[in-house]
Amino acid sequence: MKVLVIDDDSELACAMQPVLRTYSIDIDAAHTPEDGLQRLRQENYDLLLLDVMLPNTNGFELCRQIRMSSDAYKGIPIIMLTARTDLTDLVVGLETGADDYVTKPFEPRELVARIHAVRRRFWERSQPIPVAEPESEELICFQLDDSYLIIDPVKARVHVGRRNVVLTSMEYELLLFLSREPGQVFSRDDLIYSLQGISRICTRSIDAIVYRLRHKLRTVNPKADFIRTVRGRGYSLIGMRMASPPPDQTPQAE
Template identity: 65%
Template sequence: MRVLVIDDDSGLAQAMRTVLKTYSVRLSAAETPEQGLHMLATRDFDLLLLDVMLPEINGFEICRRIRSTPSPYQHIPIIMLTARSDLTDLVVGLETGADDYITKPFEPRELVARIHAVGRRFRDRPSEDADAGNGDLTCFRLDDASLAIDIANARVQVEGQTLPLTSMEYELLVFLAAQAGQVFTRDDLIESLQVISPLSVRSIDALVYRLRTKMRSVDSRADFIRTIRGRGYSLIGQRVGAAPRLEEASG
């Protein structure tokens, strides 16, 4: 597994390289955002470790740029690194498109576990260029907007346009869609998504916000996730069952 870390602490990067090598993880390091983005653009990596406190520009902004700018590495799994344990960092990280979060100092085994957990979620999802076939396709309609979820190929489209979802966003949407119309509390959703990182009510709200934003960016009518005041969230819309295979994303 090939991992890039962007962190201005060269000593930490060297220590991580030594540890990760014993777990078959090859670590490359960049000390500045500019160097890191150049390495992402010119070499292939399976995952990015991104420090929050970087010179010139912070890790949140780097994460936001990676997720919002079309590029070969736009969907790379990202784990944020921070020396602060503030819950706000976790929420902001999820809002900008990170897939996980780890607080310094961390135990080597915890880092390895998180790298493999996040990497495994992405390896289990076929790429968007894969043949969609006739997978397990579930479709919904709401106010003439369409939502299609292809479980077999881990692809989601609104009005025929593929959504670039992080692993947690995708898993949250699939969970809600599997029991569409049912209201889930934030605690229900935390339990459904519980991996290595402890999630919180605010992090669930951040995930829902990002999902809504991505769907509405395609069609303002695609408001498939509703907040039920005092209770939680629910996926709404008319289930229309199977449909023709998803179209390949344009561009």
């Protein structure tokens, strides 16, 4: 396997090379974004390790640039190398197109495991995905205490009561997937599969997406805690399913 690392820390690449070679992983190093892009154009790599903190730009922006490129390397699997630990920052980075992230400092064996996991998911994503059924035009409504969660599958909008909640495409699709089987516990792998075709996504980033989704719902109503964590198993949507929201909770027509 041939891997490119773009990181302005030359010592990091030197330290990784002998360790990764024992796992049959060869590394090329670029220390600037410009050099990295040039190498991607000239060589065929199996995976890119991309540092977040780079001179003149950041890894998230470079990742976005790669994904929006018309060059052949636009689909290369990308693992971000970052010292950031804030979940919101990390999921924003993943939404630019990264497949996974590793927090510095890291153990070489952890990095090797992530590389193989991302390559495996890269292969799985290349397999055919079943065509989804058209969405029903009916509103999906749940009640939890005195809070109401309303999903409009046609307009792809979510409300808590009468207030609109602005979600990213990944947050919306994850919530919609959970709402189809309320009370059912879905593993992180189940949720990854549900998001295929929307964005590249990794197991740990599911936690970050759920964290941010919960925060957005509870910002509107602190009691709107519709997503339950089942330790060691995954997540489920809770609340009583209703045929329609009460008149005083129905979202206003737009």
